[in-house]
Amino acid sequence: MQLRHGAAALALAAGCIAGNALAQSIKIAYIDPLSGAFANVGEAGASQFQMVIEDINAKGGVLGGRKLELVKFDNKTSPQESLIQFKAVTDQGIRYITQGNGSSVAGVLIDAVNKWNERNPDKTVLFLNYAAVDPDFTNDKCSFWHFRFDANSDMKMQALTSFIAKRPAIKKVYLFNQDYQFGKQVSRAANEMLGKKRPDIKIVGDEFIGLGKVKDFAPYVAKIKATGADTVITGNWGNDLTLFVKAAREAGLKSDFYTYYGGGLGTPAALGASAEGKVKQITEWHINIPNTPILPFAQEFKKRTKIDLYYGRVNVQMRMFAAALNSAGSDDPAKVATALEGMFLSTEIGDVEMRKDDHQLLQNLYISTFTKVDGKNPKYDLEGTGFAPHRHVELPHRLRCRPPAR
Template identity: 55%
Template structure:
């Protein structure tokens, strides 16, 4: 492992409590390399956008504290510039125009696959029309599989697992849970939610044909304030498990309604380990709420613990406790790719990212060149009271998550149908 990942995480990880708390200043004095984040910072999913900002800022601070990004003309700090999309496609495209007008070379986005799809199309057009001002799209959370299959783009890289990869992990956990007989699917009514439901049906049919799907429902995204009627229908169906890709307040409000409505089914979720969900469920969620992610704080090991503790030192307020390894990994890998390319040119940086490997002592990931999908292990974890193996709780709730199944990279890797058009390397 060489370059910025070693310098950033390796040098600063163990000493993060000291180097960040002491306010170590970047030594880089060159013009900042700007990263433009387009995401919802107001509206119903503002809490998810704020969580992203915290994760990105911490990674940028680590890199800048170790000297920034080395280019032929010297060291350059990274700088995060945020653009509020208000969580909708039209506003995201308006903000994208503002971003390119400011000559920012890198677009960061993730909270909405619908937005990501629109951005990919806009970036494809922009880069074709303005080859001297191309931009690169780094996706940290938009998990619609089409983004790395039929709608793949040379200008797009995804650092999160696709929804199919996440469902692969969840259904592997369900495969051995013989108490699960009836499953209710409930998701947000847009492209991502429909992909989650489709893959759940297909994978359950292949792995557990004995399971009965007793409900398959979609609800408006970001508009439901009271999920009690939905919970009543789930209870009436006799479901002993719920599978959902809901995120943000749509998940928090749903699990809160489940607790208040006395629904004791298992919740197999993509994002049930933060943004208020554990506290909303309380004791009713212990052993019943499961989540899937590339990492969680109770994975174990000195390097993992140091990584998590450095985040908590930087953001001590329990309300800010929502850590995404993939977002910090993304910034580390981008910085190293810029160094390898010797510039911020989108074509050169993209080719440097292809086949790049990230290792940090507790996680190992690789960028697949065929479709620009990051391949990595995934953990399925279950909610538990803090104590014993659950050393760290979530958001000061007294509840954390413990690993129930780890899937190696080979188990989460799925084929791609991507047929990518590639520009000539510079």
């Protein structure tokens, strides 16, 4: 059952006067798919947010005893529906929103937040983005009211290409992406950065496929095979990734896959053995990095929800948010935003910094390869497949991106 009772919340909002504001919980609106094709991803994210918030509350809450509270809104992964839900959010007087699934949705929400804050300066809203990685959001579309806690696609590509640059065996790269902003950004960045770091590498293909449109990847694999590519870089996620890798294995394609979302919810299960030794992913954290303090949390999460923890950054985001509330000494979004700017924090997955200029989080990134789990090293498998990301390569976190413009 959803935790949402519109009428009750409205009454609460109406009854909220300055006097008892102190006792009020601070609400965060979670605007992500809770029904439709991506509902499982949205629900998994919500469960993790819920658990971090419970943890923060159990340790005394924020601002000297106030509690955080997650309120879920279903946007059905639709930009239009997200706007409707945003209206519901502002209606209930919620001042903080978080979203992650889909750069298309995030772009629309940033616009909506900007517009709203301009029209209602006394009721401003702050947007904490945990997974939408279009680099434009911290660049051309940079907003004071938006903070991103995931490395953007350019930063991830910097890391991937630096990794590739050190591997002379890689000669021919094939780019395989989904036909929308994010996929286009991945392809552009790969072209630019590989051209700089390894001009000798030939980019033998730069393919775009309709988002979720292709069911039979065999023809694409045949095409890649014909080019003789030894490496495929792909920003694909969901079925566009799993079907692709499965088809590649079937046809005996021997190239490696450098992915953005190889460990995303449901993907390891679908990839199964076909990923072994071939699929690499880039993340801010994964379960087989030794000695990360987040491990007990991840295990508890798995026990509670039967889902493997994927977003290290959700914890980072909520810890930073709590810290910013405390250091601002207020629940006013403008003050919290100012406190977040340039904040440095030691978190469960390492040290992170919120860059002041463009509100982009700087954090460590890891490249890992899917490997058969042997119970010791790597120790933990994903989604009961017996396979997990391993043999990580850590990358320095001060990755430079293009100079920010505000």
